[in-house]
Amino acid sequence: MRILLVNVPHPAIGSRIPREQLPPLGLLAIGGPLIDDGHDIELLDGELGPLPLDRLVAEVAARAPDAVLFGHSGSSSAQPIISSIAAEIAAQLPAAWIIYGGVHPTYFWREILADEPHVHAVVRGEGEETARRLMRALEDGTRLDDVSGIAFRRDDVPVGTPAAPVITDLDAYRVGWELIDHARYGYWGGKRAVVVQFSRGCPHLCNYCDQRGFWTRWRHRDPVRLAGEIARLHREHGVEVFNFADENPSAGRKPWRAFLEALIAENISVTLVGSTRADDIVRDADILHLYKQAGFERFLLGMENTDEATLKLIRKGGAISSDREAIRLLRRHGILSMVTWVAGFEDQTDADLWRSLRQLVSYDADQIQAL
Ligand code: B12
Ligand code: SF4
Numbered sequence: 001m002r003i004l005l006v007n008v009p010h011p012a013i014g015s016r017i018p019r020e021q022l023p024p025l026g027l028l029a030i031g032g033p034l035i036d037d038g039h040d041i042e043l044l045d046g047e048l049g050p051l052p053l054d055r056l057v058a059e060v061a062a063r064a065p066d067a068v069l070f071g072h073s074g075s076s077s078a079q080p081i082i083s084s085i086a087a088e089i090a091a092q093l094p095a096a097w098i099i100y101g102g103v104h105p106t107y108f109w110r111e112i113l114a115d116e117p118h119v120h121a122v123v124r125g126e127g128e129e130t131a132r133r134l135m136r137a138l139e140d141g142t143r144l145d146d147v148s149g150i151a152f153r154r155d156d157v158p159v160g161t162p163a164a165p166v167i168t169d170l171d172a173y174r175v176g177w178e179l180i181d182h183a184r185y186g187y188w189g190g191k192r193a194v195v196v197q198f199s200r201g202c203p204h205l206c207n208y209c210d211q212r213g214f215w216t217r218w219r220h221r222d223p224v225r226l227a228g229e230i231a232r233l234h235r236e237h238g239v240e241v242f243n244f245a246d247e248n249p250s251a252g253r254k255p256w257r258a259f260l261e262a263l264i265a266e267n268i269s270v271t272l273v274g275s276t277r278a279d280d281i282v283r284d285a286d287i288l289h290l291y292k293q294a295g296f297e298r299f300l301l302g303m304e305n306t307d308e309a310t311l312k313l314i315r316k317g318g319a320i321s322s323d324r325e326a327i328r329l330l331r332r333h334g335i336l337s338m339v340t341w342v343a344g345f346e347d348q349t350d351a352d353l354w355r356s357l358r359q360l361v362s363y364d365a366d367q368i369q370a371l
Helices: 025-036 053-063 075-092 104-117 130-141 211-215 225-236 253-266 278-283 285-294 308-311 320-332 350-363
Strands: 002-007 040-045 067-070 098-103 119-124 148-152 157-160 192-196 239-242 271-276 295-302 334-340 365-371
Touching: 002 025, 002 053, 025 040, 025 130, 025 192, 040 239, 053 075, 067 075, 067 130, 075 098, 075 104, 098 104, 098 130, 104 119, 104 148, 104 211, 119 130, 119 239, 192 211, 192 225, 225 253, 253 285, 271 278, 278 285, 278 320, 278 365, 285 295, 285 320, 320 334, 320 350, 334 350
Parallel strands: 002 040, 002 067, 067 098, 098 119, 192 239, 239 271, 271 295, 295 334, 334 365
Antiparallel strands: 119 148, 148 157
């Protein structure tokens, strides 16, 4: 089947910094297995440029694929754009299958299928295996009811099939890196960059976060294989910056250390940026030199608040003492800290806000992301 993966242009600031565009890992992650299944795959990345919406529609129509697959890493906020573009494309290519996947449609498949008659099917949750099975079923004309992890309309009513099994071996599926021209993507001051993933999910249970609803449980890739993939992307494609998509890559000290050591053994000079928990940084105080040696330049620490009572309320499970300590330890190892801080949790008063804001500033992080 001729399949076109479409990344729509997005108005968020993260999408609009000149020369600072990262490739869409989610679409590349389903692209690899679909190529390996024998499909003819192309990626149209509307974020580059960005491509004006009418040109994007015209380019899709000119390619006239058998199926158009939509997804975006700013998933909910990209929904209105995907919705209007998909409708226009369906009007111009009435025979093409319109498929939609990612975080937002996973939760809102009923609404999407009820309101958007041009969407034929939604892929729920991680898409590598499900997309393969769905495209094969569409090509062969077999029953969609037998494809787990999707939603579609039966007699005009949106129905969901049982959830697809969680992927236990993340190395069984490869990222379709050949779908992009690496020279067009940059980050960290315009350096050639990609997004990679060591693990999926997180073992913690903060009550405002639904990573568990999406990824189900924490799993990681083979540490040596990921290090080898990073080294290959650096040596063969000149990629200098690797942005980790993980919620919590260091959740398991042993595999994380194995990854850092495997990357150090590759003997390459790369910049790594990622997110993790402050208490993992404190736990790893004795091996933070390995983080730095592997290439880590910055960690985003999801601190969310500096008030013990609020942290309990949201079941963050951290302690403000480890937050401070993590920032201090990272600085001692020459790694920047970016902390996220959230205002507006239930029951917070203005006085609570001011107190915790003053406390946040006293932590002296290198960067603060206040939401
Ligand atoms: C890296 C990242 C970014 C990067 C994106 C750069 C890039 N080009 O990728 C930056 C920093 C720019 C960014 C910005 C934003 N992000 Co962001 N980001 C992430 C992060 C950490 C990783 C994304 C990723 O690569 N995941 C790994 C891949 C493999 O997973 P995936 O994309 O979900 O894809 C899988 C499935 O969803 C599915 N799938 C996905 N697409 C499709 C399509 C089809 C057709 C199919 C079949 C399947 C499928 O299959 C894939 C493989 O299993 C996620 C959190 C996370 N861990 O996923 C948040 C996340 C996606 N971001 C989020 C948000 C809100 C944003 C912003 C809107 C923030 C803002 N207010 O500006 C902006 C949007 C701008 C943008 N360009 O995306 C939210 C989305 C929540 C939601 N309700 O939709 C997330 C989930 C974080 C969170 N929990 O809040 N982000
Ligand atoms: S530690 Fe972070 S990723 Fe894990 S549940 Fe809490 S907020 Fe979500």
